[in-house]
Amino acid sequence: MIKYPLNTEKTIRVLESENKIVFVVDASDTKASIKKDIEAQFNVKVLSVNTLRTLTGKKKAVIRLSPETPAMDIATKLGMM
Numbered sequence: 001m002i003k004y005p006l007n008t009e010k011t012i013r014v015l016e017s018e019n020k021i022v023f024v025v026d027a028s029d030t031k032a033s034i035k036k037d038i039e040a041q042f043n044v045k046v047l048s049v050n051t052l053r054t055l056t057g058k059k060k061a062v063i064r065l066s067p068e069t070p071a072m073d074i075a076t077k078l079g080m081m
Helices: 009-018 031-042 071-078
Strands: 002-005 020-025 046-053 059-065
Touching: 002 031, 009 020, 009 071, 020 031, 020 071, 031 046, 031 059, 059 071
Parallel strands: none
Antiparallel strands: 002 020, 020 059, 046 059
C-alpha cells in the first residue's frame, strides 16, 4: 500500500534527472506489489522498484518509470510540483 510521495530536494532532483519518483510505502509491501499498485493507480509502466528502510523504520520505494511516462507528470498530479 502506497502511503504518500516523498517530497525533498533530493527526491525532486532524482525526479527531474533520472525519471524516478519516491514513495513511502507500507513496511510489509514487496517490490512486486508496489509495482502493481503504481501501475494500476497511475496507469504508467514501471521499469524497476528499489526499496530501502530508514532509521526511523519507514520503508521507501524508488520507482523508475519508462521514458514514455515522465515522472514529472505524476508529481504534478500529486501536487508535488
